[in-house]
Amino acid sequence: MKNFMMIFTGADYAALGLSPDELQSRMGKWFAWGQKMEQAGILRGGEALTPQMRRITGEHRTVTDLTSAEVKEIVGGYYTVEAKDFDAVQEIAQDFPDYDLGGTVEIREVMVFDR
Amino acid sequence: MELKDIDHLFRHHSGKMVSVLTRIFGLEHLEVIEDAVQDTFLKASLSWRKQRPEHPEAWLTKAAKNRVLDIFRTLKSQKKRSTSFATGTDAIAINELFLDAEIEDAQLRMIFTACHPKLDPRDRISFALRTVSGFSIKEIASALLTKEDTIKKRLLRARKAIKKEAIKFYIPQGKDLSERIESVMEVLYLIFNEGFHSNTKKQLIREDLCGEAMRLCQLLLTRKDTRLPEVYALFALMCFHSARLSAKTNVNNEVLDLKQQDRALWHFPLVQLGNTMMHKAVETNDFSCYHYEAAIAAEHLRAKTFEDTDWNKILQWYEALYNIQPMPSHVLTMAVISIQNKDYEKAEAYFKNLQPETLEQRAYLYYAAKADYYKAIDNLEGALEHLEEALSHVTNSLEKEYLQKKFASWQRS
Numbered sequence: 001m002k003n004f005m006m007i008f009t010g011a012d013y014a015a016l017g018l019s020p021d022e023l024q025s026r027m028g029k030w031f032a033w034g035q036k037m038e039q040a041g042i043l044r045g046g047e048a049l050t051p052q053m054r055r056i057t058g059e060h061r062t063v064t065d066l067t068s069a070e071v072k073e074i075v076g077g078y079y080t081v082e083a084k085d086f087d088a089v090q091e092i093a094q095d096f097p098d099y100d101l102g103g104t105v106e107i108r109e110v111m112v113f114d115r
Numbered sequence: 116m117e118l119k120d121i122d123h124l125f126r127h128h129s130g131k132m133v134s135v136l137t138r139i140f141g142l143e144h145l146e147v148i149e150d151a152v153q154d155t156f157l158k159a160s161l162s163w164r165k166q167r168p169e170h171p172e173a174w175l176t177k178a179a180k181n182r183v184l185d186i187f188r189t190l191k192s193q194k195k196r197s198t199s200f201a202t203g204t205d206a207i208a209i210n211e212l213f214l215d216a217e218i219e220d221a222q223l224r225m226i227f228t229a230c231h232p233k234l235d236p237r238d239r240i241s242f243a244l245r246t247v248s249g250f251s252i253k254e255i256a257s258a259l260l261t262k263e264d265t266i267k268k269r270l271l272r273a274r275k276a277i278k279k280e281a282i283k284f285y286i287p288q289g290k291d292l293s294e295r296i297e298s299v300m301e302v303l304y305l306i307f308n309e310g311f312h313s314n315t316k317k318q319l320i321r322e323d324l325c326g327e328a329m330r331l332c333q334l335l336l337t338r339k340d341t342r343l344p345e346v347y348a349l350f351a352l353m354c355f356h357s358a359r360l361s362a363k364t365n366v367n368n369e370v371l372d373l374k375q376q377d378r379a380l381w382h383f384p385l386v387q388l389g390n391t392m393m394h395k396a397v398e399t400n401d402f403s404c405y406h407y408e409a410a411i412a413a414e415h416l417r418a419k420t421f422e423d424t425d426w427n428k429i430l431q432w433y434e435a436l437y438n439i440q441p442m443p444s445h446v447l448t449m450a451v452i453s454i455q456n457k458d459y460e461k462a463e464a465y466f467k468n469l470q471p472e473t474l475e476q477r478a479y480l481y482y483a484a485k486a487d488y489y490k491a492i493d494n495l496e497g498a499l500e501h502l503e504e505a506l507s508h509v510t511n512s513l514e515k516e517y518l519q520k521k522f523a524s525w526q527r528s
Contacts, residue, residue: 014157019251020125023160030164048161077161 001082003044003110004089008096009073011103014051029097036095037081046079073104080110123323124171125156127330129249132179134221135212137246140186142228142277142284145246147189151182176213183209219337222247224284226331230299233280234273239302240309241266242273248327258320259309288340296341300349300405303328311356311363318364325360329353345403347396352405354389355412358382374421386416407436426456443473451484459492479508483518490525499525 013023037043051068068074083089086107093105129152136148155178168174211217229243240259244250252270256263276282287295310324332350335341362380365371393409410432418424430452437445450465466488471481482505489497502522509515 013160014154017251017253018157019254020129020153020156020249021123021254022251023156024123024125027160027163030160031167034165046165048164050161 001084002112004081004083004086005108005110006079006081006089006093006096007106007108008076008078008098009104009106010076011098011101012051012068012074012076015068016101026097029095033095033097034079037079037092042081042083042092044080044082046077048077049075051076076103123326124175125159126249128172128175129153129156130225130247131218131222132175132182133246133249134225135179135218136182136186137284138212138221138224139183139209140190142282144186144190145274145277147186149246151186151189152179155179155182180210180213219334220286222334223286223338223341226299226334227286227295228277228282228284229273230295230302231277231280231282232295232298233282234276235269238269238273238276239298240305241269243302243306243331244327245270247331257317258313258324260313286338286341292340293343296335296343296346299335300345303332304349304405306331307353307356311360318361322360325353325357329357344396344399344401345405347392348403348405348409351389351392351396352409352412354385354392355409355416358385358389358416373415373424378419381416389413402435402439404436404440407432407439411436426452430456443469444477447474447481447484450488454484454488454491457491459488462488476510479505479510479514479518481505482508486521495525495528 013026018026034043034046051074053066053068053071053074055064055066056062057064081089081092083092086109089107093107096103096105132152132155133145133148136152137145140148155175159175159178163171212221225247226243229247230239234242241255244255244258245252250258252263252266255261256266259266286292307325307328310321310326310328313321313324329350332346332353335346336350358381359376361382362376362378363371389409390413393413396406396409411429414425414429414432430449433445433449433452437449446465446469450462450469453459453462453465466481466485469481471478474481482501486498486501486505489495489501499522502518502525506515506518506522509518
């Protein structure tokens with residue numbers, strides 16, 4: 001078994017102006033998905049991220065504060081799961097709730113270093 | 116606690132929070148308040164993904180209290196306010212505003228604000244759905260079958276009117292109250308009807324609007340001075356209509372009239388609730404239009420089959436309704452009932468009393484009804500003539516199709 005990270009981009013709820021009702025129903029779907037992974041015993045971690053961003057870049061360590069509107073494809077959160085291979089994670093990612101809002105899931109394998 | 120069991124928890128709480136915060140900060144800061152509330156639900160939706168609070172409602176109320184300080188800071192940075200909140204006795208007072216009874220009070224203030232006679236009647240519904248009911252602009256637009264831009268304009272106009280007229284955030288008292296509550300009931304009635312008669316294919320939207328109108332009507336019933344017989348009557352009317360809501364469309368989402376509805380699908384607990392409300396409503400000698408409309412709806416529910424309907428009784432109620440609310444559409448309805456009752460003389464008398472142009476865009480209904488009348492008295496020529504007239508006035512494509520089908524079948528007869 002290997003560890004994979006599912007990274008979620010796009011579908012920024014704040015920018016989309018979702019109503020309280022829509023937020024509640026989205027949340028329900030996320031919760032159900034999390035529970036499903038939890039019960040399957042494959043969930044290794046994960047966080048949701050706020051849209052505020054401070055970017056530090058370049059030799060001069062230039063600092064910019066950005067909002068989600070200024071960043072294309074902002075990362076909104078991630079889950080780490082244990083699975084056999086990419087295909088297995090792709091299957092898990094079917095339940096990601098926000099495809100209809102333009103959301104994307106990127107699957108990356110967590111690198112294992114030889115001891 | 117299963118969150119999906121608490122239907123619309125966020126939506127309802129949003130209305131509560133906006134109302135309480137408006138009571139603290141005033142209507143002039145509504146936009147800042149709405150943004151802050153929206154942000155709270157955004158945060159809740161993210162943090163509750165992983166773990167739900169044990170008491171979701173308490174969590175949300177606490178979040179709203181925390182917002183008080185945030186909003187205060189925002190306003191202070193905008194230099195719009197210099198007084199200090201959330202210190203000393205003020206903080207205690209603010210805490211009290213988050214008690215259940217006070218939340219209800221704040222919501223009622225918001226309802227009275229939204230339904231203020233100084234607001235354009237078209238703007239009232241949108242503004243109420245936005246602030247009291249926590250609908251988004253998109254949700255209001257799809258519920259009212261209007262463009263989002265139109266809703267945005269209506270909300271903006273409502274805010275401007277509130278500012279210009281210096282409308283206060285309070286529940287009117289005494290003589291004022293009886294006048295203002297008329298307007299509130301009218302808006303609730305309209306919201307309900309938007310849902311009940313909606314042309315939208317989405318059953319959910321219909322249920323949402325009807326449910327909201329009922330929830331707000333119930334709020335009026337929680338308070339002694341707004342617990343009036345006509346409010347009970349309005350609530351009874353909503354119960355009776357809602358009881359038929361799921362029977363109103365078939366599996367293909369086509370609208371069914373009373374004749375075609377499967378009466379076994381009617382929801383009887385709502386009928387019972389309506390009856391209970393009606394008993395309280397009639398503790399007066401002064402009947403409102405809602406009393407009569409509820410009585411008519413109840414009469415329909417009482418009939419086991421369409422054929423069992425007591426049309427004479429219904430006609431009586433309509434006469435009484437027409438007496439206090441002389442609208443041409445009531446005359447047309449009475450004509451239709453008389454045809455149903457095979458009392459063609461009476462029908463003719465009603466038609467004589469009616470100028471089709473007073474029905475405006477519903478004039479086609481007059482011609483269609485008159486066509487039915489001629490058909491019933493075996494005057495096919497007159498029937499077809501009026502049906503043609505109806506077809507030249509109708510705009511709704513579904514209705515047009517229905518009339519065309521009728522025309523074709525009569526031509527063959």
